[in-house]
Amino acid sequence: MAAQISPSILSADFARLAEEAKAVEGADWLHVDVMDNHFVPNLTLGVPVVESLRKATDTPLDCHLMIEDPDRWAPAYVDAGAGSVTFHVEAAAAPVRLAREIRAKGARASMALKPATPIEPYEDLLPELDMLLVMTVEPGFGGQAFLDIMLPKIRRTRELIGKHGLEMWLQVDGGVSADTIERCAEAGADVFVAGSAVYGKEDPAAAVQGLRRQAEE
Ligand code: DX5
Ligand code: ZN
Numbered sequence: 265m266a267a268q269i270s271p272s273i274l275s276a277d278f279a280r281l282a283e284e285a286k287a288v289e290g291a292d293w294l295h296v297d298v299m300d301n302h303f304v305p306n307l308t309l310g311v312p313v314v315e316s317l318r319k320a321t322d323t324p325l326d327c328h329l330m331i332e333d334p335d336r337w338a339p340a341y342v343d344a345g346a347g348s349v350t351f352h353v354e355a356a357a358a359p360v361r362l363a364r365e366i367r368a369k370g371a372r373a374s375m376a377l378k379p380a381t382p383i384e385p386y387e388d389l390l391p392e393l394d395m396l397l398v399m400t401v402e403p404g405f406g407g408q409a410f411l412d413i414m415l416p417k418i419r420r421t422r423e424l425i426g427k428h429g430l431e432m433w434l435q436v437d438g439g440v441s442a443d444t445i446e447r448c449a450e451a452g453a454d455v456f457v458a459g460s461a462v463y464g465k466e467d468p469a470a471a472v473q474g475l476r477r478q479a480e481e
Pocket of ligand 2 (some may be wrong): 272295297328400437457
């Protein structure tokens with residue numbers, strides 16, 4: 265599959281979200297980091313902002329829920345217009361039921377793993393998912409250094425996807441930049457979230473194209 269880039273608006277100017285969303289048109293997704301100050305020690309935005317973003321851009325929304333009780337909240341993000349909803353397995357009470365609910369409501373269902381969470385216990389859940397997110401930093405903040413120690417987990421996850429003959433995508437999030445994206449692609453990732461490496465640049469749209477080119481090399 266061709267590489268997909270999902271710029272994270274966490275690194276954008278929150279007072280100008282509509283413009284910032286438009287600044288990366290041409291990206292495959294717009295990554296929206298939802299944080300509740302419980303699952304992670306930071307607070308960002310919720311359903312009403314996602315509803316407004318949906319109207320502000322044609323780019324599909326990739327909502328990454330770093331929140332407690334995603335079983336309760338994830339469906340509301342599908343209703344708000346997300347094309348993909350990612351919940352953390354560490355927070356979900358019933359991940360299979362939740363993935364089925366997200367799919368039934370018409371969005372792509374995705375599950376995220378924090379750096380210390382292994383993929384192996386969840387091998388049998390993979391067919392229920394459209395995407396698996398391997399975090400390459402501890403979730404909570406943009407601009408952190410990429411964790412190289414996650415590369416083996418990316419590789420093992422790609423192998424498991426192949427073993428089960430699945431079409432699902434493998435996303436990486438955290439510290440993905442011109443310096444690290446090739447390592448992620450080589451390990452088997454195909455959807456790349458980038459915050460500071462896109463919005464930290466003078467021309468965010470050009471940064472998206474540059475990252476995609478590098479990932480596809
Ligand atoms: C971190 C968020 C990321 C963040 C990535 O918890 O999930 O999406 O915005 O930012 P960078 O690319 O700057 O590491
Ligand atoms: Zn994220």
